[in-house]
Amino acid sequence: MAQDKALVQIAFYAALIAALGLLPKVAIPFLGGVPITAQTLGVMLAGVMLGPIRGGLAVLLLLFLTALGLPLLAGGRGGLGVFAGASAGFLVGWFFGAVAAGFIMQLLKSRSVMVSAAIAAAIGGIGVVYLFGVPGLSLIGGVPLDKALIGSAIYLPGDLIKVAITAVVAQTVARGLPSALHSRS
Numbered sequence: 046m047a048q049d050k051a052l053v054q055i056a057f058y059a060a061l062i063a064a065l066g067l068l069p070k071v072a073i074p075f076l077g078g079v080p081i082t083a084q085t086l087g088v089m090l091a092g093v094m095l096g097p098i099r100g101g102l103a104v105l106l107l108l109f110l111t112a113l114g115l116p117l118l119a120g121g122r123g124g125l126g127v128f129a130g131a132s133a134g135f136l137v138g139w140f141f142g143a144v145a146a147g148f149i150m151q152l153l154k155s156r157s158v159m160v161s162a163a164i165a166a167a168i169g170g171i172g173v174v175y176l177f178g179v180p181g182l183s184l185i186g187g188v189p190l191d192k193a194l195i196g197s198a199i200y201l202p203g204d205l206i207k208v209a210i211t212a213v214v215a216q217t218v219a220r221g222l223p224s225a226l227h228s229r230s
């Protein structure tokens with residue numbers, strides 16, 4: 046029964062990340078085309094809501110299905126090729142970012158859900174994701190490291206909005222349906 050719930054949660058957040066890929070993306074040509082995408086909201090929510098293991102598995106499932114060729118990334122992209130492209134580091138960062146966000150939610154159990162979700166989403170969904178993404182952009186995407194580092198600031202306004210949305214959603218779910226906030230159970 047508990048396993049069934051875990052599988053449903055993992056599948057739900059993988060599907061949510063895929064669904065957010067249906068929203069229009071904004072390709073950034075001077076950063077190897079790596080887009081501004083709503084999908085990172087799903088990555089933040091997966092870690093914050095599900096915790097490190099289930100959140101990480103949700104992202105892993107999304108990446109696995111993408112690698113198999115399903116067009117689950119923004120703009121309908123998929124296949125092994127995306128893992129050899131400019132955004133490959135960010136995709137790896139999505140997994141570690143969700144895991145980190147989940148861990149931080151558990152670490153900050155004594156704080157309010159809103160505050161801990163904001164901290165977890167910011168560190169996991171921005172800090173950790175960029176930690177992998179920016180070097181990947183340089184090593185695989187061929188963008189000089191300084192340009193990749195400074196240029197990635199273009200993603201920050203959108204990602205900070207996603208952090209705020211994640212915090213509000215987590216707080217709302219904690220009040221209305223606490224059992225869905227697995228990171229706190």
Ligand SMILES: O=C(O)CCCC[C@@H]1SC[C@@H]2NC(=O)N[C@@H]21
Pocket residue numbers: 079080081082083085118119127132135136174175178200203204
């Ligand atoms: O679709 C892909 O190939 C992956 C896109 C990675 C986008 C990165 S993740 C962090 C930053 N925030 C965004 O909105 N875009 C970049």
